[in-house]
Amino acid sequence: MLTDKEFIELILSNTKDNQTDIAEKIGCQKSFVSQIKNGTAKLPKTKREILEKLYQNLLMNIDDSCFNIVVRSDVSASMGYGVTIYNESQTGTYQISKKLASDLGIIPDKTEMIFASGDSMLPTIEGGDSLLVDLNRKEIYDGRIYCVRIDGQLYAKRLQKIPPSKVIVISDNQKYQSFEIDFSKQIDFDFEVIGEVRWWGRVAR
Numbered sequence: 001m002l003t004d005k006e007f008i009e010l011i012l013s014n015t016k017d018n019q020t021d022i023a024e025k026i027g028c029q030k031s032f033v034s035q036i037k038n039g040t041a042k043l044p045k046t047k048r049e050i051l052e053k054l055y056q057n058l059l060m061n062i063d064d065s066c067f068n069i070v071v072r073s074d075v076s077a078s079m080g081y082g083v084t085i086y087n088e089s090q091t092g093t094y095q096i097s098k099k100l101a102s103d104l105g106i107i108p109d110k111t112e113m114i115f116a117s118g119d120s121m122l123p124t125i126e127g128g129d130s131l132l133v134d135l136n137r138k139e140i141y142d143g144r145i146y147c148v149r150i151d152g153q154l155y156a157k158r159l160q161k162i163p164p165s166k167v168i169v170i171s172d173n174q175k176y177q178s179f180e181i182d183f184s185k186q187i188d189f190d191f192e193v194i195g196e197v198r199w200w201g202r203v204a205r
Contacts (some may be wrong), residue, residue: 002105004043006137007051013136014058014107026050052054055105059098067101067108068093069132076117076203077131077147077156080123104198110136114147116156120171121145123157129202138197140167145197151189156197167191 002010011017019037023030026047035041055201071092094113101108116129125131125145133147140146140161148155148169158170160192165184181191 002055003141004048004051005039006105007055008033008037010105010107011051011058012169014110020025022051022054056102058107059102066095066097068095069108069111069113071113073087073115077154094130100199104132104134106132106134106198107136110134111198112195114154115135120173120176121156122173124172126202129200131156131197132199133195134198135195137198138193140193141196147194147197149190149192149194151191154194159193161190 008019008022011022012019017025019033020030020134026033026043027050028043030046032041036043059094060091071094073092096108111132111134114133116125116130116131117127119127133145140159141160142160145156146159148157148159150169155169158172160168160170162168162180165182167181167183169179183191
């Protein structure tokens with residue numbers, strides 16, 4: 001389930017609405033919307049329902065009953081130590097329903113499908129699994145799985161944020177050690193959160 005903050009960020013980034021517009025629609029002060037966006041306030045149930053409806057309307061304004069998601073079949077996210085190249089070329093599309101998009105809280109043109117390789121996220125994710133990556137979600141929420149680029153390689157990993165400047169990169173397979181990135185120090189590699197992995201699946205085998 002999406003947080004109030006995530007709903008607001010989706011609406012802000014995919015419509016012409018600003019924080020004042022959202023405040024008017026859900027019946028609160030703009031300052032309260034700002035507090036929600038900053039993670040310091042939470043909507044009451046009735047206003048949360050209005051916010052959810054605004055997101056549903058956003059999806060319904062897209063004409064098709066199904067959405068095409070970009071598939072990059074030549075892109076994989078390593079779950080071990082293998083080299084993985086991120087190629088920008090689109091290699092296909094995959095259709096998902098509006099209902100699934102709504103359940104996942106995604107906007108189709110901000111979401112891409114790539115594929116997992118390796119075993120460091122076992123038993124959660126297996127090599128070959130399809131991963132839906134929400135490119136709109138770059139903010140780290142503890143324990144969620146993200147596609148990240150580290151020193152030119154892609155990985156699917158859990159992330160934990162340690163304020164004010166540390167991130168722990170975690171593998172579900174315990175034979176792989178977690179490691180820490182401290183952004184308060186000079187680091188000799190690049191690090192980027194590509195997006196949150198919102199769904200993964202595999203063909204039965």
